[in-house]
Amino acid sequence: MRSIPIAMIWELLNRGRWQLLLGFIGGNAMPLLILTALKFEGEIDPDEPALITMQMMLLLMHTFIFGAAILSAVEFAPRAYVLPARTSTLVVWKMVPAMILITLDMIVSIGGLNLLFGMKWSITCAAALAPVGMALIMAALWFAERSPWLPVVVGTAGGVLGLWYKSRWGPMFSMPQYAWTVVTPADAAVLILFTALAFVVAVVGVSRNRRGDTIHNLSGIAWADWWSGDRAAQPLKSFGSPAEAQYWAEWTTKGWMLPFVVMISLVVGSMIFLPLERDPKVIIKALIGAGGMLSAIGIVCGFLAGNCGSNDANTEFGQFLGTRPLTDLQIGQTILKVVLKSVLISWSIWAAFAATVLGLIQVTVGLPQMDPDFFWPWWGLPATLLGCWIVAAGFASLTLSGRTQLWALVFCIVITMMVIFSLVSKVLPRETQMMLFAMVQALIGIGLTGITVWCLTTARQRSLIAGRMVLAAGCIWLGLTAVIIVEGLRVSYATLPATIFLIGLASLTITPLAAAPLAVAANRHR
Amino acid sequence: MPDPFPSPSPPIIDVQRVTRQFGSKTALNDVSLTVPRGGVFGLIGGNGAGKTTLIKHILGLLKAQHGSVRVFGLDPVQNPVGTLGRIGYLSEDRDLPDWMRVGQLMSYTQAFFPNWDEKFAEELRDAFDLDARAFVKNLSRGQRARAGLLVALAHRPELLVLDEPSSGLDPVVRRDILGAIIRTIADEGRTVLFSSHLLDEVERVADRIAIIHEGRVLLTSSMDEIKDQHRRLTLRFEQSISEPPALVGTLSRAGQGAEWTYVCSGESRQLRSAAEALGATVVDDAALTLDEIFVSRIQN
Numbered sequence: 001m002r003s004i005p006i007a008m009i010w011e012l013l014n015r016g017r018w019q020l021l022l023g024f025i026g027g028n029a030m031p032l033l034i035l036t037a038l039k040f041e042g043e044i045d046p047d048e049p050a051l052i053t054m055q056m057m058l059l060l061m062h063t064f065i066f067g068a069a070i071l072s073a074v075e076f077a078p079r080a081y082v083l084p085a086r087t088s089t090l091v092v093w094k095m096v097p098a099m100i101l102i103t104l105d106m107i108v109s110i111g112g113l114n115l116l117f118g119m120k121w122s123i124t125c126a127a128a129l130a131p132v133g134m135a136l137i138m139a140a141l142w143f144a145e146r147s148p149w150l151p152v153v154v155g156t157a158g159g160v161l162g163l164w165y166k167s168r169w170g171p172m173f174s175m176p177q178y179a180w181t182v183v184t185p186a187d188a189a190v191l192i193l194f195t196a197l198a199f200v201v202a203v204v205g206v207s208r209n210r211r212g213d214t215i216h217n218l219s220g221i222a223w224a225d226w227w228s229g230d231r232a233a234q235p236l237k238s239f240g241s242p243a244e245a246q247y248w249a250e251w252t253t254k255g256w257m258l259p260f261v262v263m264i265s266l267v268v269g270s271m272i273f274l275p276l277e278r279d280p281k282v283i284i285k286a287l288i289g290a291g292g293m294l295s296a297i298g299i300v301c302g303f304l305a306g307n308c309g310s311n312d313a314n315t316e317f318g319q320f321l322g323t324r325p326l327t328d329l330q331i332g333q334t335i336l337k338v339v340l341k342s343v344l345i346s347w348s349i350w351a352a353f354a355a356t357v358l359g360l361i362q363v364t365v366g367l368p369q370m371d372p373d374f375f376w377p378w379w380g381l382p383a384t385l386l387g388c389w390i391v392a393a394g395f396a397s398l399t400l401s402g403r404t405q406l407w408a409l410v411f412c413i414v415i416t417m418m419v420i421f422s423l424v425s426k427v428l429p430r431e432t433q434m435m436l437f438a439m440v441q442a443l444i445g446i447g448l449t450g451i452t453v454w455c456l457t458t459a460r461q462r463s464l465i466a467g468r469m470v471l472a473a474g475c476i477w478l479g480l481t482a483v484i485i486v487e488g489l490r491v492s493y494a495t496l497p498a499t500i501f502l503i504g505l506a507s508l509t510i511t512p513l514a515a516a517p518l519a520v521a522a523n524r525h526r
Numbered sequence: 527m528p529d530p531f532p533s534p535s536p537p538i539i540d541v542q543r544v545t546r547q548f549g550s551k552t553a554l555n556d557v558s559l560t561v562p563r564g565g566v567f568g569l570i571g572g573n574g575a576g577k578t579t580l581i582k583h584i585l586g587l588l589k590a591q592h593g594s595v596r597v598f599g600l601d602p603v604q605n606p607v608g609t610l611g612r613i614g615y616l617s618e619d620r621d622l623p624d625w626m627r628v629g630q631l632m633s634y635t636q637a638f639f640p641n642w643d644e645k646f647a648e649e650l651r652d653a654f655d656l657d658a659r660a661f662v663k664n665l666s667r668g669q670r671a672r673a674g675l676l677v678a679l680a681h682r683p684e685l686l687v688l689d690e691p692s693s694g695l696d697p698v699v700r701r702d703i704l705g706a707i708i709r710t711i712a713d714e715g716r717t718v719l720f721s722s723h724l725l726d727e728v729e730r731v732a733d734r735i736a737i738i739h740e741g742r743v744l745l746t747s748s749m750d751e752i753k754d755q756h757r758r759l760t761l762r763f764e765q766s767i768s769e770p771p772a773l774v775g776t777l778s779r780a781g782q783g784a785e786w787t788y789v790c791s792g793e794s795r796q797l798r799s800a801a802e803a804l805g806a807t808v809v810d811d812a813a814l815t816l817d818e819i820f821v822s823r824i825q826n
Contacts, residue, residue: 238633238637245637248634249623317587319615323587323613325609524586526588
């Protein structure tokens with residue numbers, strides 16, 4: 001290789017080929033899923049106002065996912081600091097290829113969605129915003145590298161750009177009112193300014209890292225560190241057992257994150273949303289939507305809780321934890337306890353918040369009569385809790401296995417099914433689509449039930465789960481199954497395939513009890 | 527020469543015919559190793575020889591694909607509590623929770639080991655000059671090794687396993703580690719297993735060693751026996767020769783003309799007799815260092 005740019009581009013593409021591929025698939029997964037489902041209901045009207053908010057959110061989500069993939073591929077390791085190149089050169093040739101990649105991704109992804117579903121989403125706007133976001137976040141990361149202030153700095157950078165982006169879709173603090181379709185000269189100037197700022201901040205940060213200083217050398221931060229360090233250095237209580245000590249370690253590092261994220265999201269969301277949206281019906285729907293989002297956030301909780309590697313990027317069992325005199329069952333149970341506590345606290349925060357808001361509505365204007373098409377049955381509330389548990393504990397078990405191939409497999413299955421559905425919706429008549437959908441529902445339900453049974457029997461055979469636990473798990477599942485069947489008989493639109501699917505889904509409530517220790521055993525003793 | 531450490535008690539580690547492959551690479555090939563109770567056992571080999579892979583089998587972090595591993599008579603995979611609860615381990619990469627403070631690390635580790643000696647732990651912390659409030663992530667490489675050693679030693683383990691303990695450390699820290707090894711075996715019945723490619727240190731403290739190379743154990747013996755069984759003989763022949771004759775037990779030879787130096791495996795008296803039978807005069811007969819024995823074994 002004869003030039004720095006070529007060497008650095010080669011490094012990015014070579015190092016991150018799998019991350020980029022998975023990021024591309026992951027970033028397109030949600031839009032594909034949602035648009036396929038909408039297509040299944042009928043032709044999509046690209047000018048439909050309800051799609052505007054969806055378009056804004058999906059673009060943000062896509063940028064986030066693919067951006068995260070690029071970040072995992074871009075490594076600014078300390079060995080780069082000894083290269084005979086100026087800091088600005090290193091920064092440019094780390095940043096620019098990443099910006100180009102995400103731009104290309106936007107062009108291909110948005111263009112593809114437009115082609116597949118007849119949407120009219122603006123490629124230029126997405127392609128203009130994404131690289132600027134990439135640059136800002138990279139700059140923030142390098143500026144606050146390996147510091148507890150990292151989330152604050154990154155959050156500030158992302159928040160500022162996010163607010164400006166929101167303002168392209170209507171007033172800054174209201175629901176989106178129109179789609180951003182044109183990059184005006186003023187928009188371009190702002191984006192160029194952001195990019196220049198990102199470059200300057202990045203060079204400052206990398207220069208500082210290169211000479212061995214950290215953000216903690218800045219006077220205000222140094223004072224805050226000194227103050228918090230003295231207060232936090234309290235003697236620990238003694239632990240009653242190894243499991244208690246391990247539980248403390250797991251909760252301290254991972255357990256608090258989900259409740260914290262939920263609390264911050266509710267606070268920030270209500271600060272932006274509630275002052276502007278006065279319709280109680282919309283507020284109630286938003287509260288229910290927030291409950292549903294708990295399951296989505298549960299994926300991240302599961303991944304964090306299940307990672308027993310020696311660092312964030314490596315899920316292979318670390319030697320320190322692997323050599324603790326704990327059984328695989330104890331480790332698995334400890335992690336599930338942390339996930340359960342995390343989920344319960346998060347759900348309680350959401351439920352308390354929702355109850356407070358509903359109480360305020362009742363006291364002020366009275367709870368409204370919801371529209372006829374509004375659907376929130378009695379089991380909706382427990383479903384938000386169970387959904388969060390299933391997702392968090394399920395992904396924790398998946399991550400505990402230390403096999404990224406499993407993640408890739410689950411991902412590929414989901415994407416393949418979405419692509420097939422998308423194609424099927426274009427090709428087959430509606431009745432055939434319905435039949436196929438019902439068949440797939442039933443097959444998934446049977447598959448999930450089979451996985452649960454396999455996990456329980458295998459764990460029992462290897463003494464990784466007690467007999468009483470299996471019995472208790474079976475009772476829980478039977479109870480949920482009974483509820484599903486009774487409710488299914490009560491409502492007229494419950495079909496047999498849907499019931500089988502729900503029973504299979506319900507089995508995932510208990511699967512982690514066996515899957516977690518099995519995953520620990522597979523990861524710890526390779 | 528009789529084994530200076532015949533141990534009536536069962537071996538603390540018993541590895542029988544373990545084979546381990548990672549894809550197409552064979553990391554361990556039909557390896558058998560017995561570590562007797564008491565004393566210091568050195569596992570020596572070059573980079574990639576299989577030392578860490580073998581240690582991971584002993585700790586239960588790898589499952590034997592073929593063969594068996596027993597530690598304290600137990601399978602470490604099936605019985606992690608029974609085995610790991612009696613082992614103190616310092617990994618090669620000093621894997622410690624970065625987010626904990628040193629004091630927290632001590633409290634946390636104490637919970638796992640009923641034999642944790644709090645007074646001893648504090649003595650070690652003081653001796654190693656570790657600040658209880660310091661974060662593990664902010665410790666230097668040497669301090670990190672000391673912190674790992676502290677938590678490995680403080681519960682007075684029956685078996686201390688050290689994987690490349692001196693790697694990348696300055697002489698002061700190395701002294702601490704060697705001191706810890708000696709301190710451990712001063713307690714009767716305790717055993718130390720440590721892997722290293724720093725042979726001068728192994729030579730100083732080990733009672734028994736095993737040489738591992740490319741996944742195979744080439745040699746297992748006591749240190750005294752190994753030293754006695756490897757000699758450097760310098761022979762002078764009556765005439766100049768281009769190709770010296772083979773001497774029984776030769777591992778390597780070098781020289782020119784009438785004088786050749788042989789590195790041999792065998793007893794001194796027997797080697798001298800064999801050399802004289804070839805018509806050569808023994809000019810010098812010297813013991814080899816462990817380094818020379820290792821190199822000659824590997825090259826052979």
